Amino acid sequence: MDKVVFTFGDTRETAEFYVLEQTKINGSSYILVTDSAGGDAECLILKERASMEGQDCVYDVVEDDTELLAVSQVFEELLEDVDIEL
Numbered sequence: 183m184d185k186v187v188f189t190f191g192d193t194r195e196t197a198e199f200y201v202l203e204q205t206k207i208n209g210s211s212y213i214l215v216t217d218s219a220g221g222d223a224e225c226l227i228l229k230e231r232a233s234m235e236g237q238d239c240v241y242d243v244v245e246d247d248t249e250l251l252a253v254s255q256v257f258e259e260l261l262e263d264v265d266i267e268l
Contacts, residue, residue, distance in 0.1 A: 183219060188241070199226075203260050207253060213241065214257045214266075225266065227253050 184201045199215035202225065206212070211230040216223040227250060228241035244250045254266040
């Protein structure tokens with residue numbers, strides 16, 4: 183499981199997450215991340231978007247209910263032993 187550090191653009195604060203899975207749907211890249219390496223944990227589905235500077239990847243939390251449901255179902259299929267509760 184890869185560990186990545188995210189930097190929040192507005193405050194420059196950082197947070198570490200573990201990447202559980204990644205996928206591409208209709209040309210958009212998504213990652214499923216969690217703040218804990220094991221057990222029951224909170225997770226986020228993040229969608230990659232182009233950055234202004236064009237250098238680093240920029241991710242936004244998926245908040246649209248329809249998109250969130252569709253992408254979470256894909257991640258559940260990819261990770262057979264994971265149940266994502268919305």
